[in-house]
Amino acid sequence: MPIAYLTLELRIESAHSLKDKRQVVRSVKDRLRNTFNISVAEIEVTDLWQRATIGIVSISGSRDYLQGLMQNVERTAVKLANNVGAEVVDSFLDYLET
Numbered sequence: 001m002p003i004a005y006l007t008l009e010l011r012i013e014s015a016h017s018l019k020d021k022r023q024v025v026r027s028v029k030d031r032l033r034n035t036f037n038i039s040v041a042e043i044e045v046t047d048l049w050q051r052a053t054i055g056i057v058s059i060s061g062s063r064d065y066l067q068g069l070m071q072n073v074e075r076t077a078v079k080l081a082n083n084v085g086a087e088v089v090d091s092f093l094d095y096l097e098t
Contacts, residue, residue: 003096004066006056007043008077014085015049024084025052031080032056036073052086063095 010028015021029040036058043055056073060066070093078088 001059001061001098002063002066003057003059003098004063004070005094005096006070006073007092008054008056008074008088009090010052010054010081010086011089012050012052012086018047018049021049021052024081024086025054027084028077028080028086029054032073032077035076036069038069038073066095 010025012021012024015024025042029042032038033040039057041055042052044053046052054077056070056077058066058069060069074088074091074093081088
């Protein structure tokens with residue numbers, strides 16, 4: 001059974017405090033979680049105000065389904081991030097087979 005794992009690196013130029021950063025990250029995470037059937041969490045938590053890493057995971061019986069889902073998630077995340085003053089600067093998709 002395949003598991004898809006997507007990592008998104010965000011740059012938040014408009015953040016001037018950790019509170020600003022948390023607000024942007026929470027907004028992106030909540031909207032992705034509400035739109036797709038995925039698990040989302042901030043990973044690699046740092047005290048850097050203008051950097052964040054978000055991990056997204058989903059499991060399915062079909063790797064093709066997961067590939068399409070993660071492409072949609074990434075595309076939506078880019079739009080959401082741009083709307084809240086952030087930018088997706090890097091992404092990485094990997095699969096685990098169980």
